[in-house]
Amino acid sequence: xxxxxxxxxxxxxxxxxxxxxxxxxxxxxxxxxxxxxxxxxxxxxxxxxxxxxxxxxxxxxxxxxxxxxxxxxxxxxxxxxxxxxxxxxxxxxxxxxxxxxxxxxxxxxxxxxxxxxxxxxxxxxxxxxxxxxxxxxxxxxxxxxxxxxxxxxxxxxxxxxxxxxxxxxxxxxxxxxxxxxxxxxxxxxxxxxxxxxxxxxxxxxxxxx
Numbered sequence: 001x002x003x004x005x006x007x008x009x010x011x012x013x014x015x016x017x018x019x020x021x022x023x024x025x026x027x028x029x030x031x032x033x034x035x036x037x038x039x040x041x042x043x044x045x046x047x048x049x050x051x052x053x054x055x056x057x058x059x060x061x062x063x064x065x066x067x068x069x070x071x072x073x074x075x076x077x078x079x080x081x082x083x084x085x086x087x088x089x090x091x092x093x094x095x096x097x098x099x100x101x102x103x104x105x106x107x108x109x110x111x112x113x114x115x116x117x118x119x120x121x122x123x124x125x126x127x128x129x130x131x132x133x134x135x136x137x138x139x140x141x142x143x144x145x146x147x148x149x150x151x152x153x154x155x156x157x158x159x160x161x162x163x164x165x166x167x168x169x170x171x172x173x174x175x176x177x178x179x180x181x182x183x184x185x186x187x188x189x190x191x192x193x194x195x196x197x198x199x200x201x202x203x204x205x206x207x208x209x
Contacts, residue, residue: 029054031070032100033144037173044122048099052115056140066140067119074131088119101145101156129169138163146170
């Protein structure tokens with residue numbers, strides 16, 4: 001009996017570990033949210049829906065509806081819709097390669113053609129970290145993964161967000177202080193040079209008169 005009970009516990013623990021992997025095997029059943037970290041605190045968020053093989057998204061109209069408010073930003077204890085970050089850019093394509101990590105795709109489907117729609121938002125973050133949250137009651141789970149443009153060879157970090165979940169804080173690429181100082185110094189130098197030439201031309205014109 002003790003051996004049987006131990007076997008059941010081992011199988012249960014193994015099932016708990018393997019469950020997320022099995023879920024990820026049905027990649028098309030999730031929205032894929034690719035967050036690209038760009039220099040100078042800029043971020044690019046591309047959220048993709050597959051209406052060709054997702055049983056929860058029947059057609060293109062349903063895909064656009066799913067992408068209208070898929071996830072929100074948590075700022076100052078409030079949830080901010082992505083529409084507040086600007087107008088989304090909509091594109092259609094047929095290959096998951098650039099829009100989902102390899103672990104997201106069902107095995108052997110990497111080269112297959114899909115019916116995909118992507119909504120993209122790009123903005124400059126005023127905060128040193130970004131936190132996403134899934135409002136309660138959302139139908140579509142979101143696989144959020146991060147791509148650091150400054151370290152293109154680094155493996156992507158990803159997390160699965162269900163309704164009511166909140167992501168861990170994601171640090172963005174802030175502008176180094178020395179680069180900001182150099183830019184400010186360069187801008188000031190250009191202003192001084194401009195003032196010098198204007199005053200010089202004015203002086204020469206006065207002399208000719």
